[in-house]
Amino acid sequence: MQSLQLDLGDRSYAIHIGSKLISRGDLITPLLEGKQILIVTNTTVGPIYLETLKAGLLESRADLEIEICILPDGEAYKDIAHLEKIWNRLLEAGFNRKATLLALGGGVIGDMSGFAAACYQRGVNFIQLPTTLLSQVDSSVGGKTGVNHPLGKNMLGAFWQPRLVLADTSSLQTLPKRELAAGMAEVIKYGLLGDSELLLWLETHIQGLMQGDEQLLTEAIARSCQCKATIVAEDEREAGQRALLNLGHTFGHAIETEMGYGQWLHGEAVAAGMWLAADLSRRLGWLEASDCERVEKLLKAAQLPVRPPKEMTVDQFLKHMAVDKKNIDGQLRLVLLEHLGKAKLHSLTELEELKACLNSALGKA
Amino acid sequence: MQSLQLDLGDRSYAIHIGSKLISRGDLITPLLEGKQILIVTNTTVGPIYLETLKAGLLESRADLEIEICILPDGEAYKDIAHLEKIWNRLLEAGFNRKATLLALGGGVIGDMSGFAAACYQRGVNFIQLPTTLLSQVDSSVGGKTGVNHPLGKNMLGAFWQPRLVLADTSSLQTLPKRELAAGMAEVIKYGLLGDSELLLWLETHIQGLMQGDEQLLTEAIARSCQCKATIVAEDEREAGQRALLNLGHTFGHAIETEMGYGQWLHGEAVAAGMWLAADLSRRLGWLEASDCERVEKLLKAAQLPVRPPKEMTVDQFLKHMAVDKKNIDGQLRLVLLEHLGKAKLHSLTELEELKACLNSALGKA
Structure with missing residues (x-):
């Protein structure tokens, strides 16, 4: 234990x-x-x-x-x-x-x-x-x-x-394999948002983890909980950096809400959301294309989706993202990546890059 | 102001x-x-x-x-x-x-x-x-x-x-006179549970208050809020003495729940409940008969009921009082009066006095 x-x-x-x-x-x-x-x-x-x-x-x-x-x-x-x-x-x-x-x-x-x-x-x-x-x-x-x-x-x-x-x-x-994968999305999230060592460790051990190795899983859970506990202890009510734990979630919630709760598992929606966050971070000049490929490869190895559902539209995303709890007085705020292993909360002053990111991911551009 | x-x-x-x-x-x-x-x-x-x-x-x-x-x-x-x-x-x-x-x-x-x-x-x-x-x-x-x-x-x-x-x-x-009276029940409550000077002041000014004298009402509200603010500041989450603010409320909630919410105004139910609390305190040897008469006289001067609805039964009271939030592991706890101006939280180890009090008030003994 x-x-x-x-x-x-x-x-x-x-x-x-x-x-x-x-x-x-x-x-x-x-x-x-x-x-x-x-x-x-x-x-x-x-x-x-x-x-x-x-x-x-x-x-x-x-x-x-x-x-x-x-x-x-x-x-x-x-x-x-x-x-x-x-x-x-x-x-x-x-x-x-x-x-x-x-x-x-x-x-x-x-x-x-x-x-x-x-x-x-x-x-x-x-x-x-x-x-x-x-x-x-x-x-x-x-x-x-x-x-x-x-x-x-x-x-x-x-x-x-x-x-x-x-x-x-x-x-x-x-646990069904699909649910194991959905949970792994959140483990990967901790690596991406705050712990680049965990990210490397996951890239090394993702096969064993997905095969259910209990020792590796215990390690992954403990490292994830430690990452979360540290952030929550500093910001219990999400006045600041706790919001970083929402990496991929603003996009993910839009997917879950639009598709009907339960159609996409939460972790699956977050996986697609993290890829979108990475791609938008690249479009804003913070990540390299190779960083996005690393994210995509790890998510795929964890048997997770890396694109949003094709039947969704950009307008549907924007509608749901407009009511996200992180927004302030109509200003859209997203958790994006400064680099792999470091997230930041970003206020979108204009929507062009976001729309381009969504259009591309939905195969509409 | x-x-x-x-x-x-x-x-x-x-x-x-x-x-x-x-x-x-x-x-x-x-x-x-x-x-x-x-x-x-x-x-x-x-x-x-x-x-x-x-x-x-x-x-x-x-x-x-x-x-x-x-x-x-x-x-x-x-x-x-x-x-x-x-x-x-x-x-x-x-x-x-x-x-x-x-x-x-x-x-x-x-x-x-x-x-x-x-x-x-x-x-x-x-x-x-x-x-x-x-x-x-x-x-x-x-x-x-x-x-x-x-x-x-x-x-x-x-x-x-x-x-x-x-x-x-x-x-x-x-405000309708009936609602003014219902509010006055809570003002009287502060006098009974913790402020014998307020009680005396109310006995002196109850006619003017009930006639809507705005200066007297402002004074009564400020004294009541001060009494409540002092107690809440010391015990926000009702771990201890905040429970004293529930004087008359355990009986009162039983009346409101049984009669259907809205039939008896909350303050009316609390008034009858405070009289029951006073009478039970007398039966337990803490108050004099003359104390109960003082309580009854003040409540009546505030045009409030001093007895529970006759159509209720003792068993109905006991049923509702059993789910009161102050109870612990099935033990009934009531706010009673040590003397006029001082309340205490009391665990009822047996129900005989309570039943006698209710039977008498309901005209069934």
Whole structure:
């Protein structure tokens, strides 16, 4: 087990990464305030791990009141209606503000459980048990929670930190290859935005990682979490450099929103978005063509898309990008690359280069 | 204009109390981060004050983008469905995270706007413009926001502080007498729970207050806000003594929930709840019968109910009180009175006295 700490004063917490952590109720029960637990999971992950998790918890503390909320699986259900199902479950069970939510699943379950916890009785504790690579390296760490709205992804939410993150690497062995690739997009993102050594390491080990080598995966997760923890500790509420973690996401959110949540996996949309960010950075004179080729090669080796869906139009991109949370008073702001391993937040004063980049990527120029 | 400050570090804010403050856009515009403003109001208050508020804002800063969201009036609409209407309005207008919400109305509008602001893009600023006595002395100050759920009042929400509170005392001149009385219940609450001098002052001036004397009302609002600000500054997230502000509310919420939100005004339910709290305190040996008579006399002079609705049963009270946010692991906790002017949080280890108190008040014993 590798462990690291996210330092946020009295809201600091540990991130543990290792094999079979879902059974380690002893890591969870010391952090409970009361004895009421709601496990939130989905129809895919629940049947595989629920019994192991429950047994571990009860072995560590026999008097727990454990309730379960099972949601349908997928980004398409990350909405207010399903958030209400979690709240209904908590209220039907008569749970109080000492209750703890356990999020057992991928990023959708983690984001929704965290937001549900943030708002239930004005805030109860929650713990992340991420079971996908994407959620282990990204969404479970840092306290961003939320749901989607038909007019924009993650438009409703809260900053609400978990009390603990347990990343069980064994769960990656049963993860579909497409989801492993989607998670790898976020790992590559850390290399591109802030850690050129990680980028080199990934270029060396991408084959082994994609074959599911657990030791390499543990290393990749720990390095990714460390990169994220450092940034979040300095800028919890995204007043500044935390926005750099959104590399590829402004384009990616446009793809997800336009195609309908769940058609493109989040990581796939981010992969295409990172390539667009690299290409736009080249057009602005910061990257070389060879840098873009390196990005493209690594993404392809991770079995990720490197172009946006051909059926989308430039206008659709611009429409969705106009409501991005990073924008200020109508000014479009994008995370771009100064060089490989260093991102920067850039205000686009005019849209010509962006339109050329999108037209080219969509095969329309 | 009287002014005071709520001290919460970098989330501190001013509370101004005085005549015609709704027109003072110059007090608001220096606090804006961007130029986007959504005014949230209701069908009763909107027609009276919207134009004045807008004109004052635009006079102070001409380039503002002002959008309006008008909700139906009443506690019955303080729910997730109407919260979504606010979010839809923000997203349709393409508002970003520098936008500011202005809550123009009573406690329902303030609580909902604050919660909407807390969750929109994970948190935007909001400003309170309370137009009822109840919201001026209580709900607009302290950052408790939220909506009701069919299974419990204020069960969903956030701690989210406004950037400013402007309590316009002129708005009380058009307030229905029943709502003035409901607000006076919260003023009396501050006297009972922590300020025996305020209690004496109220006993002296209750007739003038109920006749709408603006000077007396300004004094009552300022003293109430000061009492609340002191408590909130010491315990923002209700880890301890902030719970004392819930005097009468555990009983009151049971009345509101059982009767259907909006049948009994919040202040009316709290008035009956404070009498129940006083009577239970007497049964536990802390108050004298003469103390309870003083409470009853003052509440009656403020034209408030002093008994719960006769159609309710003891079991209904117990059911609703069991899900109160102050409870811990099934143990019922109530704010009771050690003496007039001093409240305490009490864990009920057995229910006999409570049942006797309720049976008697409901005319069933």
